[in-house]
Amino acid sequence: xxxxxxxxxxxxxLEGIDDEFQDLASQLSNMDFSKGSNKNSVLxxxxxxxxxxxxxxxxxxxxxxxxxxxxxxxxxxxxxxxQTTFAQVAVNKIIKTISLGHITMVQEEDDELKxxxxxxxxxGNVLDKNKNPLEKITKDIYAQGIYTKDGExxxxxxxxxxxxxxxxxxxxxxxxxxxxxLCVSDSSTxxxxxxxxxxxxxxxxxxxxxxxxxFTKDESGNVKDSKYxxxxxxxxxxxxxxxxxxxxxxxxxxxxxxxxDIEKININGVDAILSDGKNIDWEANNTVYNLVGKxxxxxxxxxxxxxxx
Amino acid sequence: MGPVTVVDFAxxxxxINENIDKQEEFxxxxxxxxxxxxxxxxxxxxxxxxxxxxTSQIFERIMINLNTYIKEKSKFEVWMFAIARNTINxxxxxxKRYKIISIDSILDLVSKDKGPxxxxxxxxxNNKLMNxxxxxxxxxxxxxAYKFGANxxxxxxxxxxxxxxxxxxxxxxxIMKRLKNEMEKEAK
Numbered sequence: 215x216x217x218x219x220x221x222x223x224x225x226x227x228l229e230g231i232d233d234e235f236q237d238l239a240s241q242l243s244n245m246d247f248s249k250g251s252n253k254n255s256v257l258x259x260x261x262x263x264x265x266x267x268x269x270x271x272x273x274x275x276x277x278x279x280x281x282x283x284x285x286x287x288x289x290x291x292x293x294x295x296x297q298t299t300f301a302q303v304a305v306n307k308i309i310k311t312i313s314l315g316h317i318t319m320v321q322e323e324d325d326e327l328k329x330x331x332x333x334x335x336x337x338g339n340v341l342d343k344n345k346n347p348l349e350k351i352t353k354d355i356y357a358q359g360i361y362t363k364d365g366e367x368x369x370x371x372x373x374x375x376x377x378x379x380x381x382x383x384x385x386x387x388x389x390x391x392x393x394x395x396l397c398v399s400d401s402s403t404x405x406x407x408x409x410x411x412x413x414x415x416x417x418x419x420x421x422x423x424x425x426x427x428x429f430t431k432d433e434s435g436n437v438k439d440s441k442y443x444x445x446x447x448x449x450x451x452x453x454x455x456x457x458x459x460x461x462x463x464x465x466x467x468x469x470x471x472x473x474x475d476i477e478k479i480n481i482n483g484v485d486a487i488l489s490d491g492k493n494i495d496w497e498a499n500n501t502v503y504n505l506v507g508k509x510x511x512x513x514x515x516x517x518x519x520x521x522x523x
Numbered sequence: 524m525g526p527v528t529v530v531d532f533a534x535x536x537x538x539i540n541e542n543i544d545k546q547e548e549f550x551x552x553x554x555x556x557x558x559x560x561x562x563x564x565x566x567x568x569x570x571x572x573x574x575x576x577x578t579s580q581i582f583e584r585i586m587i588n589l590n591t592y593i594k595e596k597s598k599f600e601v602w603m604f605a606i607a608r609n610t611i612n613x614x615x616x617x618x619k620r621y622k623i624i625s626i627d628s629i630l631d632l633v634s635k636d637k638g639p640x641x642x643x644x645x646x647x648x649n650n651k652l653m654n655x656x657x658x659x660x661x662x663x664x665x666x667x668a669y670k671f672g673a674n675x676x677x678x679x680x681x682x683x684x685x686x687x688x689x690x691x692x693x694x695x696x697x698i699m700k701r702l703k704n705e706m707e708k709e710a711k
Contacts, residue, residue, distance in 0.1 A: 230670075230677035230692055235699035238706070241652060242671040247565035248558045251575055256561075257553055260579045261546065264586050394661060430616050433608075433662045433684055442616060465587075466613055 312487045315497045316463045318470040319487045396429045396437045409439035410462040417521035419514045421449040454509040461502045481519045494519050559673050566668030581607045601682045655705040663698045
């Protein structure tokens with residue numbers, strides 16, 4: 215009898231798992247999330263994307279146009295976003311596209327959408343600062359703050375599945391994210407962590423100094439040959455920061471972004487993209503540079519950029 | 524569900540009707556591995572929309588880089604799930620980057636994205652197991668995703684993560700123990 219039992223057990227036996235956890239293991243391996251997914255549409259999307267791979271620009275533009283309607287004007291972002299994310303929030307009409315090696319920026323027509331309707335499940339659950347329940351949210355209302363019924367300030371709303379993230383939760387998330395981030399404050403050691411040469415600007419606006427670099431840890435908690443370096447320069451008096459991302463120029467780090475206003479400029483003899491009049495993206499030394507000039511403005515941002523050699 | 528699947532790449536070099544071949548070849552690989560890639564991704568991001576998007580990106584990268592796959596160097600699964608891992612890590616990284624910007628801007632109203640952080644919040648309420656999974660950190664979750672989503676063997680996981688097989692075993696033991704405890708806690 216015993217032997218039969220044993221044999222039966224071996225059939226579903228998961229390799230590399232201790233006996234005591236076999237039940238749990240089989241529950242886990244029996245979960246098939248793919249059943250509920252749109253397999254065909256994933257296949258078709260992928261097929262389409264590889265078929266027009268030869269012409270990169272066309273590919274990008276097609277991709278964006280297809281994504282259809284959106285609430286882009288409510289996203290104030292002049293930012294290079296993961297293609298995934300961007301595709302989700304894009305886009306109306308494309309006015310202008312500037313493409314450098316591994317960066318593409320797209321300027322969209324400013325669509326007139328000035329308000330967003332809340333999902334039904336959230337109607338009545340989101341209040342303005344005077345505790346009136348909201349059905350729609352406009353930029354102004356949002357700027358003044360929106361709240362849950364319990365009076366907690368809302369950080370963001372996930373429209374897709376109708377969930378609310380409060381500021382408190384956002385803070386916790388931020389904390390959790392820090393565990394996976396390595397902060398380095400000695401600017402002379404940065405190249406130990408990257409697969410490319412991290413270059414620092416020799417010019418910084420008055421009062422700003424290098425504050426820290428951040429790297430994302432890998433599964434084993436280390437940072438080695440990172441393709442990304444995130445640099446922060448801080449004005450200790452005002453507490454304001456300049457953010458820069460440097461990344462190794464390759465397929466993996468290729469990115470695409472949207473902005474209300476893009477313009478081609480020149481940084482040390484190479485083409486660069488100035489977006490929203492203050493952020494600069496350019497590629498040089500096999501590195502893609504992104505400088506966010508929010509706190510310093512266009513002229514200073516360009517000076518900082520040109521000092522990276 | 525046998526974890527070993529063999530794909531015949533021999534016809535890869537034939538130039539006749541290359542495009543049709545490629546499409547067929549791709550579809551073949553896609554159909555063979557879709558479930559494993561998708562489940563691996565879902566275990567990590569816990570969102571259907573994001574999983575579909577990333578799964579498509581992963582297969583795109585696999586196909587674009589297929590000519591760089593060297594049979595002698597590694598098993599196809601190891602190569603493929605290393606690509607999957609990188610694609611998802613890039614996604615998380617970019618999400619993080621996106622977050623930095625959006626905290627600065629006054630509006631982040633229409634964010635449809637579900638980053639790793641939302642795993643914490645969007646718990647699938649009726650599923651004890653999924654709840655229990657949410658106590659794991661990103662690294663632990665990745666190992667679970669490799670083991671049960673991608674259906675990889677410990678030795679394959681070890682190769683991708685560049686650690687020893689026994690180390691994978693130890694990690695798995697620890698994670699399973701945590702999961703089990705968590706589920707027993709919830710059951711009370």
